[in-house]
């Protein structure tokens with residue numbers, strides 16, 4: 001079975017030409033795929049019946065995701081879905097909706113997509129990491145997660161404004177499929193999302209960061225650091241990367257130099273583990289003057305035994321970084337009560 005959501009617009013064009021049809025037939029498939037979200041090839045009435053039949057006979061499908069379960073946060077701004085993407089595999093995808101700020105702007109609808117089912121990196125504070133690795137998702141499965149929410153948003157008169165690759169899995173460990181999905185989602189004849197509205201998050205796989213820098217894309221990069229020293233990082237992120245903290249920060253610098261996009265270092269704050277003022281000092285020395293941004297994330301209750309830091313410790317940690325001139329924010333978590341926040345995704349919500 002071949003999924004039409006796997007094809008780049010150029011490939012769609014080649015497909016219809018190879019089937020003996022004029023080039024413009026490709027746009028008659030692409031436009032509805034990315035603006036009307038059909039569930040079946042026969043839901044594209046502008047295509048000649050013969051072409052629809054031939055595509056079906058050739059094994060093409062529209063692999064839309066099937067919603068297995070939906071949970072919405074108390075105030076309605078976070079929606080977590082369990083989506084059935086293939087016959088055997090389900091994955092969690094989250095939508096976060098933000099109202100315009102008081103000074104104006106537009107409402108934002110950010111989708112957090114998964115790139116793998118489970119994750120091999122085994123971060124001790126992460127529910128997905130505790131599941132172990134199950135499988136890599138194909139590009140069409142990543143695209144389908146976005147399309148599913150785009151359809152829901154369209155019915156509310158909204159649209160997808162941002163995309164973060166921060167769901168289940170390590171995007172760099174499924175690099176080729178992740179990049180194919182990014183190219184389809186940002187192609188002006190595909191989903192058409194601005195490259196700058198996408199952030200790829202990694203646990204610090206430097207080979208992937210360097211490769212991404214060469215893609216000629218303007219996507220943002222977030223690196224999950226969680227510790228300023230290798231000894232502690234090894235305990236928190238045991239199998240994630242053979243790269244040292246210094247090498248990871250250096251790869252972030254190279255990314256910034258090559259793309260001009262500021263790198264965000266994600267730092268999950270865990271009480272009594274990595275939230276002391278000494279560690280904040282150590283982190284500030286490491287990141288001082290390199291123009292990056294630190295996003296502090298007070299940890300959520302997950303599968304592990306980790307506790308959220310006190311507000312005083314969060315404030316002090318932030319103050320130390322800011323005083324050292326390191327740009328820093330504290331992430332306001334959304335969706336904690338429905339286990340949709342950072343590090344809480346796993347596929348056992350049903351049953």
Ligand code: SF4
Nearest residue numbers: 119121123126129169
């Ligand atoms: S934090 Fe990210 S890299 Fe680590 S186990 Fe969880 S999903 Fe994998």
